[in-house]
Amino acid sequence: MGSILKIEKVSKVYTSGESSLKVLDDVNFDIEAGDIISIVGPSGSGKTTLLGLCAGLDKFTEGEVVLCGKVLSAMSEDECASLRNEKVGFVFQNFQLIPTLTAIENVMIPLELQGKRAYDKAVELLDRVGLPDRMHHYPSQLSGGEQQRVSIARAFINEPEILFADEPTGNLDDNTGSRIEALLFELNKEKNTTLVLVTHDLELAGKTSRIIKLRGGKVISDSSQMQAV
Ligand SMILES: Nc1ncnc2c1ncn2[C@@H]1O[C@H](COP(=O)(O)OP(=O)(O)OP(=O)(O)O)[C@@H](O)[C@H]1O
Numbered sequence: 137m138g139s140i141l142k143i144e145k146v147s148k149v150y151t152s153g154e155s156s157l158k159v160l161d162d163v164n165f166d167i168e169a170g171d172i173i174s175i176v177g178p179s180g181s182g183k184t185t186l187l188g189l190c191a192g193l194d195k196f197t198e199g200e201v202v203l204c205g206k207v208l209s210a211m212s213e214d215e216c217a218s219l220r221n222e223k224v225g226f227v228f229q230n231f232q233l234i235p236t237l238t239a240i241e242n243v244m245i246p247l248e249l250q251g252k253r254a255y256d257k258a259v260e261l262l263d264r265v266g267l268p269d270r271m272h273h274y275p276s277q278l279s280g281g282e283q284q285r286v287s288i289a290r291a292f293i294n295e296p297e298i299l300f301a302d303e304p305t306g307n308l309d310d311n312t313g314s315r316i317e318a319l320l321f322e323l324n325k326e327k328n329t330t331l332v333l334v335t336h337d338l339e340l341a342g343k344t345s346r347i348i349k350l351r352g353g354k355v356i357s358d359s360s361q362m363q364a365v
């Protein structure tokens with residue numbers, strides 16, 4: 137199978153006033169469609185920043201990202217937004233649910249934006265993440281773990297080719313975490329969804345086919361390259 141995400145010599149510098157901070161430095165990797173990979177590293181090592189760049193949510197300073205065959209630097213904001221809406225799922229570290237919409241309304245958004253029927257699918261996904269009785273609650277009425285599961289359901293509703301998930305099990309107890317982990321792996325099998333997971337959970341990382349370790353914005357190891365040597 138072909139490459140679904142290629143990151144070439146990517147760096148990211150945040151500047152504010154006089155000071156600038158290089159948070160990603162010459163990052164390179166290539167992910168095959170259908171793969172499950174994890175990105176691990178200490179707090180502040182650049183994991184969330186990297187995920188945002190890969191998904192076209194944020195701009196990189198140098199280098200190139202090719203996502204689902206599209207060269208991101210050559211795309212307009214609108215083209216990038218359509219690509220995300222049609223082919224990409226994203227689970228944010230802080231969920232980013234819309235506070236004025238109920239759980240099910242939040243889950244339906246990506247499909248509704250495409251003018252497609254969303255209700256039945258949203259019900260099914262909320263059931264699969266274990267929230268059949270919380271569908272009509274607002275985010276403020278849900279626990280952190282419940283909000284996280286709503287955001288996972290939302291990320292899957294457009295049947296993305298690639299799903300980026302930032303700490304998808306970070307706020308969950310062991311049981312719920314295992315259930316979500318199982319769901320991610322099931323959806324990978326069922327739909328061949330490529331999964332890119334940021335996690336602090338080394339047990340979860342150990343179950344993925346490839347582990348990329350970041351430190352101080354650099355890739356310090358990539359298990360696929362270790363195998364190749
Ligand atoms: N918008 C921003 N402006 C300036 N600096 C930022 C911005 N966003 C992130 N940073 C800095 O970039 C670095 C990497 O942050 P990032 O959120 O990518 O880390 P992380 O690996 O996801 O950490 P964590 O495990 O705590 O979630 C940090 O030093 C952070 O302070």
Ligand SMILES: [Mg+2]
Pocket residue numbers: 183184185229302
């Ligand atoms: Mg982070």
